[in-house]
Amino acid sequence: MTAKALDVERIRNDFPILNRKIHGQPLAYLDNAASSQKPAAVIAAVSGYFLNSHANVHRGAHQLSVEATDAYESARAVVADFIGGRTKELIFTRGTTESINLVANSWGAAHLAEGDEVLLTLMEHHSNLVPWQLVAARAGARLKFVGLTPDGRLDLEDLAAKLGPRTRIVALTHVSNTLGVVNPVAEVARLAHEAGALCLVDGAQAAPHLLVDVVDIGCDFYAFSGHKMCGPTGIGALWGKKELLDAMPPWQGGGEMISEVQLEHSTWAAVPHKFEAGTPSVGDAVGLGAAVRYLSQVGLEAIHSHEIELTEYALERLTELEGFELFGPREDRVGVISFRFGDIHAHDLATILDARGIAIRAGHHCNQPLMRHLGVDATARASLYLYNTRAEIDALVEGLIAAKTLFGGFA
Amino acid sequence: MNDHQMPGAGHDTEVQLQQLYQEVILDHYRKPRNKGVIAASTHQLTLNNPLCGDVVELQLVVRDGKIVDAAFEGSGCSISQASASMMTERLKGRRVADALELDATFTRMLHGDEAAASDEDLGDLRALAGVSRFPVRIKCALLAWNCLEELLEAPA
Numbered sequence: 001m002t003a004k005a006l007d008v009e010r011i012r013n014d015f016p017i018l019n020r021k022i023h024g025q026p027l028a029y030l031d032n033a034a035s036s037q038k039p040a041a042v043i044a045a046v047s048g049y050f051l052n053s054h055a056n057v058h059r060g061a062h063q064l065s066v067e068a069t070d071a072y073e074s075a076r077a078v079v080a081d082f083i084g085g086r087t088k089e090l091i092f093t094r095g096t097t098e099s100i101n102l103v104a105n106s107w108g109a110a111h112l113a114e115g116d117e118v119l120l121t122l123m124e125h126h127s128n129l130v131p132w133q134l135v136a137a138r139a140g141a142r143l144k145f146v147g148l149t150p151d152g153r154l155d156l157e158d159l160a161a162k163l164g165p166r167t168r169i170v171a172l173t174h175v176s177n178t179l180g181v182v183n184p185v186a187e188v189a190r191l192a193h194e195a196g197a198l199c200l201v202d203g204a205q206a207a208p209h210l211l212v213d214v215v216d217i218g219c220d221f222y223a224f225s226g227h228k229m230c231g232p233t234g235i236g237a238l239w240g241k242k243e244l245l246d247a248m249p250p251w252q253g254g255g256e257m258i259s260e261v262q263l264e265h266s267t268w269a270a271v272p273h274k275f276e277a278g279t280p281s282v283g284d285a286v287g288l289g290a291a292v293r294y295l296s297q298v299g300l301e302a303i304h305s306h307e308i309e310l311t312e313y314a315l316e317r318l319t320e321l322e323g324f325e326l327f328g329p330r331e332d333r334v335g336v337i338s339f340r341f342g343d344i345h346a347h348d349l350a351t352i353l354d355a356r357g358i359a360i361r362a363g364h365h366c367n368q369p370l371m372r373h374l375g376v377d378a379t380a381r382a383s384l385y386l387y388n389t390r391a392e393i394d395a396l397v398e399g400l401i402a403a404k405t406l407f408g409g410f411a
Numbered sequence: 412m413n414d415h416q417m418p419g420a421g422h423d424t425e426v427q428l429q430q431l432y433q434e435v436i437l438d439h440y441r442k443p444r445n446k447g448v449i450a451a452s453t454h455q456l457t458l459n460n461p462l463c464g465d466v467v468e469l470q471l472v473v474r475d476g477k478i479v480d481a482a483f484e485g486s487g488c489s490i491s492q493a494s495a496s497m498m499t500e501r502l503k504g505r506r507v508a509d510a511l512e513l514d515a516t517f518t519r520m521l522h523g524d525e526a527a528a529s530d531e532d533l534g535d536l537r538a539l540a541g542v543s544r545f546p547v548r549i550k551c552a553l554l555a556w557n558c559l560e561e562l563l564e565a566p567a
Contacts, residue, residue, distance in 0.1 A: 023420070023421060023424045024421040024423075024424065025420065025421060025424075343441070344489075345487060345488035345489055346463075346488075347463050347465070347487070347488035347490075347548075347551065348432070348488050348489050348490070351428075351431070351545055351547075351548060352428060352432075355420040355424040355425070355427070355428050356420045356424075362463060363462060363463045363464055364463075364464045371464070377464040377465075377466065377486050377487065378463060378464040378487075402420070406428060406429070406432050407432065407437060407489075408434070408437065411441045
């Protein structure tokens, strides 16, 4: 089946912010791995919810509460469906970071004992590292790390060697936010299960760009964020296998998550509400639902092929530049392009490009251990999404040439 | 078909960029002065900017209220490293109170104070006046100076 082609000019009209001028120049937004922009449909859904239907959810017997609850729960259904999960298995969180903290604290506290091992990789975002450091320190568990191949892929031989009888969980990213590489998560999940361990996948950089099916992947938990996939900030999700979620203790206590409360003890609501203490971010959940509908309407295959084609064009043009050095593989990747350019520091590049209206990221990308592994303190990163164009890639290339001129060449 | 053409930087921004990346700044970035380790330093402190990864370690030899030697180690963007390099040049031989005054003048300059920017006491450091037009870069230029403040203002 061939994906329907994506009409970029039409897509761009859906995103009001793309008409902005930055320092008098048209915006070229190439910082999508940090956060994506929002289509008018999402902005309208959030504002429509507050204009017409807001009340607290799962409580009152009045009309608005019913409408708010419907809006919230139908958002849950479309978001679960978007990644191939069942509605009951989808917990709304503030984002990927909170989703992983939930698993580390609830599942981790119940199942990690002294001497147990958590297997991570060298390319994890701090949000899939620090929560495990915290829980491992409390449990007396050890963290182990899968290394990388020289071209920046996961070293599967190293993974097989480090999986052992004490490994309780393998937690890894689906797509690296620095290297852009797509990890073979289905294979990793299979290897983890063979070793008797669970598998958590950090989907923050994958769910916005790839057609994700958690059943096909075969993982136990999948975490992702709304704001990187056209939705609002402050909303994300954790998908988990029902039987695991059922057996896990609550993480935070409060309203929403209880069945019956006595003075000395309580019983818990069923999953997913057991993990949603307090009034949730209803408007943001509605916005994420609208984002998922928007992405599905455009089509994930169409988005993916547009990005792959644009990434190939970008790499072709960028690697022609003397002094351009790419971090990460040429193949098996998405449009997250981390690089260095001669001896011009990433932060200086970002300033010079910003003056031309081009937004990129400069820094360690919440990936300090990976930066140390690569032997750099920062990289520049251009990251693409469905609304980016060849003209913007050309502008990036010209901006880099201008930076080199401004610096009087390389030292 | 494509109506969002991408021209280069506008004229004003281009001028501001040229002021930001003056030759003297690039020279200090690529050939930093006083970069290295002073074995017998009396004061030393490392600070980093966790957002962008810039690092500066400042080392001072202070005797009888006077900075007799200054050096730095570090890595990062041209602004953070050039600022550290130029700062060490202006510190040597200066009394501690004078160094703190220089720090105050420099900080005022970065926040757009034109009187401070024409203070000859700053020497080459005046080349960094252009940073004031780039608010997100002010913290880069101040990194070495934050080390200086913490070292000199700490109780003896």
